[in-house]
Amino acid sequence: MTNLIEAQDISGEHYNFAYLDEQTKRMIRRAILKGIAIPGYQVPFAAREMPMPYGWGTGGVQVTAAVIGKDDCLKMIDQGSDDTTNAVALRNFFVETTGVGTTTKTKDASIIQTRHRIPEETLTKDQVLVYQVPIPEPLRFLEPRETETRKMHALEEYGLMHVKLYEDIAKFGHIATAYAYPVMVQGRYVMDPSPTPKFDNPKMDQMEALQLFGAGREKRIYAIPPHTNVVSLDFEDHPFEVTKFEQPCAICGAENVYLDEVILDNDGNRMFVCSDSDFCEDRRAAGHVGLLGTNPLDADKTTEEAE
Amino acid sequence: MLTTDTHAQSEDLPLLQVSSTTKLYGDRIGCKDISFDLYPGEVLVIVGESGSGKTTLLNCLATRLTPTSGSVNYRNRKGQMRNLYEMSEAERRMLIRTDWGFVHQHPADGLRMTVSAGANVGERLMAVGARHYGNIRDTATDWLGRVEIAEDRIDDDPRAFSGGMRQRLQIARNLVTSPRLVFMDEPTGGLDVSVQARLLDLLRGLVADLGLSVIIVTHDLAVARLLSHRILVMRHGHVIESGLTDQVLDDPQESYTQLLVSSILQP
């Protein structure tokens, strides 16, 4: 992450490196530094309009824009995949405004911006994981007043988080919250990990990589520095449990990874495959095969191409 | 009757000491120069016509409203007398959640309407660190029983409850942490007469069982008679008469109180 900065000329328009002007980037970096200094604390920042709708992850984009440098290699994922419309558009945005290299390989990336997933591959100290966050405030579910939630964070009044989990157990017999599952960061701040599945929560704990969270519409940045304790909230008699999948990935055979259900045809045939598509490809390249042998979707592709 | 001789508790030190408490709204007097002591286990009722300053005073005592002048001191569980308005906010909020209760006239102001009855009762327990679901639920079940709400309503949210049930739920939610002092503003105010009578009965039993100290604001002298040891009569923001409830109601000294008691005034 170097700071250099040449103006880029994109489609006739003149942008600064990574779109934002230097002053804005400095302001965002200050917010990030504050976030790192107070793990889990939501730092307000003067979010800028970005040339994309809020739902596209403008908070994450601004964080990435503030930390990215010429020598970075960027990976952009959406639901674990590098090639959804959203991931492609955001990756192109950075390619156009920075000219940095991009990759789909988790281990080759120095910055990974994500919506919904943490890669399966263990991240390292040389990497930064940037989350796109829609709703940063974990207490909002029961306390809509911003003045009040701020006070609750300041005074560590977190009983309400357990009220929410209590309601889950009362209604469903277990803690049914499966996404945005609240965590306690370094024993101090309760944090919403954004809409990642709770399956990914344990990866946040003691992660070697720096984790940065940006919420554009809500104008908040927060952070988990490397080697920070991140504990999922629970009850003594209803401990936090990671989602378990009954079968391994159908095409690479991976176990203990997060799987997506894929509908194969109109007859209701379906398969469960790695949500992290790069991880799945790596395994297949290394010779691992799942029950379905090859990826039926690849077969489709080949026939289409042939036609 | 609960109107036992308060001298029985006179060797105890006051729980709450109110000194010259005044609240002005601009030029208008909310309440003026109010002083009294409240002793452990004592039930004090504040009566007076509409606009006389009852709610203003109650809110000043419960730290829901900052007085313009005067002081309010509270004896904490360690026996230390603390000025409520010199405490840190963290300390004050902890007091409010654990040592105190506040029962609002409208249950919706004191309940979380979108979570179950069980969670409403359990919230304070979780706020002070309870982390065992089964135990929280057992305590909530027990408290619902004590306020005569059937166990099988524990997972319903209060929107499905009648006004009387909501008020009883609000009371359970407040009492679950065994507070020492409970404030109530017109707790029977919005209810039908028959429902009011039942709630009063229930309150009387709970207050006696738990040895609670209570400050109740009411329009209703029957509430005063039935529940309180001592009474403050307010008019135009001032306390114009105070004393043991039975004495004041049976033999009022001030002409305004006489009017109030003889029901010539419709409070």
Ligand SMILES: Nc1ncnc2c1ncn2[C@@H]1O[C@H](COP(=O)(O)OP(=O)(O)OP(=O)(O)O)[C@@H](O)[C@H]1O
């Ligand atoms: N927020 C406020 N701003 C200005 N004046 C107020 C405010 N709240 C109360 N007052 C005034 O203070 C006086 C006391 O009001 P308060 O609400 O304490 O009376 P009350 O005895 O509780 O009346 P009620 O029986 O109708 O509830 C009234 O004159 C009222 O108009």
Ligand SMILES: [Mg+2]
């Ligand atoms: Mg009032």
Ligand SMILES: [Zn+2]
């Ligand atoms: Zn796979």
